[in-house]
Amino acid sequence: MTSSLNGLALACVVLAPTACGSGPHSPRADAGADAVSLINTIVGMAVDHRTRRPKLSNVTGGLSGPAIKPVALRMVHEACRRVAIPVIGIGGIQTAADALEFLLVGASAVQVGTANFRNPRACIEILEGIEAFLREERIAAVSDYRGTLSR
Numbered sequence: 001m002t003s004s005l006n007g008l009a010l011a012c013v014v015l016a017p018t019a020c021g022s023g024p025h026s027p028r029a030d031a032g033a034d035a036v037s038l039i040n041t042i043v044g045m046a047v048d049h050r051t052r053r054p055k056l057s058n059v060t061g062g063l064s065g066p067a068i069k070p071v072a073l074r075m076v077h078e079a080c081r082r083v084a085i086p087v088i089g090i091g092g093i094q095t096a097a098d099a100l101e102f103l104l105v106g107a108s109a110v111q112v113g114t115a116n117f118r119n120p121r122a123c124i125e126i127l128e129g130i131e132a133f134l135r136e137e138r139i140a141a142v143s144d145y146r147g148t149l150s151r
């Protein structure tokens, strides 16, 4: 995906949930991308046991939302440790706490998708929740919190 921000062209590679790992589709920091975003939807399937037919017209479809958050969090965590470019965390983010979890494991930014369908104010509430959290914890900037997961 390429987007333009104030005339600056950015190339952002979107990774599928199968992209991480040691295989040929591992994120490559030297591949020329300015940032990497993950994860996309996970391929799922639904069938009707009475009609014996697929519920989705394409038989399979992309699973998004809260169900994929643990997978997304794990993959964003791994990606942040492997690449030097910014990582955008995506997958099941519904609340400020969800967004903070992705920032905690090292994401530079987050994307909110499915949550907007249920709550059109989701992004505003997440932003306000992050600001409130930083105030409560007396953290001056998101950058002071980002990537500070301890083990």
Ligand SMILES: Cc1cc2nc3c(=O)[nH]c(=O)nc-3n(C[C@H](O)[C@H](O)[C@H](O)COP(=O)(O)O)c2cc1C
Pocket: 014, 039, 040, 041, 064, 065, 066, 068, 090, 091, 092, 093, 111, 112, 113, 114, 115
């Ligand atoms: C309706 C819908 C359309 C989407 N379209 C695209 C798309 O065009 N390109 C893409 O890379 N990902 C697309 N996605 C995947 C999202 O960008 C995102 O990776 C995924 O939904 C997980 O985030 P979420 O749980 O916040 O929705 C789409 C997701 C949904 C639900």
